[in-house]
Amino acid sequence: MKFRRSERLVDMTHYLLQKPRILVPLSFFADRYNSAKSSISEDLTIIKETFEKRGIGTLQTVPGAAGGVKFISRAGRAEADEAISELCTLMENPDRLLPGGYLYMTDLIGNPQLISKVGKLLAAAFSDREIDTIMTVATKGIPIALAAAMYLNVPVVIVRNDSKVTEGPTVSINYVSGSQKRIQTMVLSKRSLREGAKVLIVDDFMKAGGTINGMINLLKEFNASVAGIGVLVESEDTKERLVDDYVSLVKLKDVDVRSQQIKVVEGNYFSKVSTFLEEDAK
Amino acid sequence: MKFRRSERLVDMTHYLLQKPRILVPLSFFADRYNSAKSSISEDLTIIKETFEKRGIGTLQTVPGAAGGVKFISRAGRAEADEAISELCTLMENPDRLLPGGYLYMTDLIGNPQLISKVGKLLAAAFSDREIDTIMTVATKGIPIALAAAMYLNVPVVIVRNDSKVTEGPTVSINYVSGSQKRIQTMVLSKRSLREGAKVLIVDDFMKAGGTINGMINLLKEFNASVAGIGVLVESEDTKERLVDDYVSLVKLKDVDVRSQQIKVVEGNYFSKVSTFLEEDAK
Numbered sequence: 217m218k219f220r221r222s223e224r225l226v227d228m229t230h231y232l233l234q235k236p237r238i239l240v241p242l243s244f245f246a247d248r249y250n251s252a253k254s255s256i257s258e259d260l261t262i263i264k265e266t267f268e269k270r271g272i273g274t275l276q277t278v279p280g281a282a283g284g285v286k287f288i289s290r291a292g293r294a295e296a297d298e299a300i301s302e303l304c305t306l307m308e309n310p311d312r313l314l315p316g317g318y319l320y321m322t323d324l325i326g327n328p329q330l331i332s333k334v335g336k337l338l339a340a341a342f343s344d345r346e347i348d349t350i351m352t353v354a355t356k357g358i359p360i361a362l363a364a365a366m367y368l369n370v371p372v373v374i375v376r377n378d379s380k381v382t383e384g385p386t387v388s389i390n391y392v393s394g395s396q397k398r399i400q401t402m403v404l405s406k407r408s409l410r411e412g413a414k415v416l417i418v419d420d421f422m423k424a425g426g427t428i429n430g431m432i433n434l435l436k437e438f439n440a441s442v443a444g445i446g447v448l449v450e451s452e453d454t455k456e457r458l459v460d461d462y463v464s465l466v467k468l469k470d471v472d473v474r475s476q477q478i479k480v481v482e483g484n485y486f487s488k489v490s491t492f493l494e495e496d497a498k
Numbered sequence: 499m500k501f502r503r504s505e506r507l508v509d510m511t512h513y514l515l516q517k518p519r520i521l522v523p524l525s526f527f528a529d530r531y532n533s534a535k536s537s538i539s540e541d542l543t544i545i546k547e548t549f550e551k552r553g554i555g556t557l558q559t560v561p562g563a564a565g566g567v568k569f570i571s572r573a574g575r576a577e578a579d580e581a582i583s584e585l586c587t588l589m590e591n592p593d594r595l596l597p598g599g600y601l602y603m604t605d606l607i608g609n610p611q612l613i614s615k616v617g618k619l620l621a622a623a624f625s626d627r628e629i630d631t632i633m634t635v636a637t638k639g640i641p642i643a644l645a646a647a648m649y650l651n652v653p654v655v656i657v658r659n660d661s662k663v664t665e666g667p668t669v670s671i672n673y674v675s676g677s678q679k680r681i682q683t684m685v686l687s688k689r690s691l692r693e694g695a696k697v698l699i700v701d702d703f704m705k706a707g708g709t710i711n712g713m714i715n716l717l718k719e720f721n722a723s724v725a726g727i728g729v730l731v732e733s734e735d736t737k738e739r740l741v742d743d744y745v746s747l748v749k750l751k752d753v754d755v756r757s758q759q760i761k762v763v764e765g766n767y768f769s770k771v772s773t774f775l776e777e778d779a780k
Binding site: 230270314321322323328329362363374408 | 596655
């Protein structure tokens with residue numbers, strides 16, 4: 217049975233979106249739709265142009281017998297602007313204020329549409345780097361790490377603060393939480409990360425960077441290296457930052473408990489990330 | 499600027515996939531592409547047919563002035579079969595065996611492609627029920643809950659075993675872990691769940707069901723109700739099950755530590771779920 221172009225476009229769009237960074241041979245699509253490779257090529261040109269124009273991403277074509285096409289998720293500048301403003305507005309809601317000046321963020325972390333956008337932006341920030349794995353720390357980093365992993369198509373490893381019988385042998389290190397100067401422990405299952413892996417570290421919140429610094433030290437125990445660091449929120453309220461090279465979506469500038477005001481601004485995202493898709497003016 | 503049908507199909511497919519269960523007015527697409535509503539209707543017919551034929555889902559059309567179109571994710575029977583067999587094969591790998599007969603599953607939980615399939619199947623199993631929120635327990639349930647939430651477009655709430663300053667006021671209950679008869683505590687942030695919510699409970703592993711039973715009791719404290727229970731793995735090795743009405747993708751039948759054999763079979767998924775998309779023979 218032959219498929220019309222319109223059906224092919226819908227199905228190929230879905231297929232490619234589901235499999236970012238996986239090389240799909242043209243012959244796979246040709247067989248799937250019982251169509252000529254030349255028709256498939258034309259389809260892919262349409263999809264590539266539309267993906268780029270609409271801020272979805274791009275298609276990379278690898279020529280030759282072992283070649284094919286690969287979907288790379290990227291973000292448009294307008295989309296990134298919009299998502300980051302949305303995050304700022306959501307976070308400035310004074311209802312988030314908790315005793316001690318902490319902010320309630322659990323609802324944001326549990327919002328799949330929002331976290332998917334966060335994951336897309338973080339993935340786009342590191343889309344040109346070679347990344348084998350995303351590492352995060354339980355609990356609130358997990359949704360962000362998974363969302364980014366869906367766009368980069370790499371596994372997530374989860375650092376915990378305790379050992380579990382279901383983790384097998386573990387590597388554990390002590391670290392100093394930067395803001396509270398308290399010694400804490402972090403644990404990673406030994407088999408979850410291979411030697412030499414290039415690791416993107418992701419977390420929900422960074423103040424002095426003690427937790428992220430701990431993850432960097434943990435990577436050394438695996439002879440693994442840091443491919444990048446991305447956080448949803450960085451806090452400005454810190455004397456010394458333990459981590460320098462990171463990407464943040466938003467920055468918590470000030471929490472005034474007395475007047476119940478929270479000030480949240482754009483993070484360093486746009487100064488660190490410069491490759492956006494060229495979108496049409498809408 | 500006008501958009502050609504081919505571009506519209508690609509962009510609409512992406513747009514609808516990103517926003518499951520959200521009603522999109524036809525006028526939104528008409529404006530977005532500067533096209534007539536009649537053309538948009540034709541596009542949607544093509545997308546609907548292709549989504550159904552390829553096991554992606556369906557489009558629901560709501561007529562009238564406040565109407566529009568809504569993407570509902572569903573699974574095809576063949577796709578569900580394939581994903582569940584893949585899970586069985588992966589889990590039967592004897593390398594997973596840990597002391598005490600526990601199984602290492604952390605790599606599966608951290609695999610975004612696999613967890614996305616798991617989320618899709620669990621979401622499809624409950625796609626006809628009214629669900630406001632998905633609840634899970636930290637840590638390993640989180641990726642599964644988020645993946646299902648992405649298909650159902652509902653928030654995730656995460657039950658923890660301790661209180662954090664960033665959670666605000668919490669409700670805490672004690673529960674008996676079914677297999678070990680040990681008293682444990684679970685905690686949920688008070689503001690994370692509204693009174694009367696209909697909640698889908700999701701977890702990675704269920705043995706006697708003590709943890710899930712705990713979550714059911716926790717829901718009572720919020721006057722919330724159970725809309726469904728879905729687990730990735732159920733274990734057969736249990737004398738009394740505390741939970742009856744659940745959906746499982748796979749069942750751990752036997753772990754033989756001596757011969758290093760793990761037996762994993764299909765769960766009750768196909769006996770509980772009967773509404774699959776009618777796919778074409780491929």
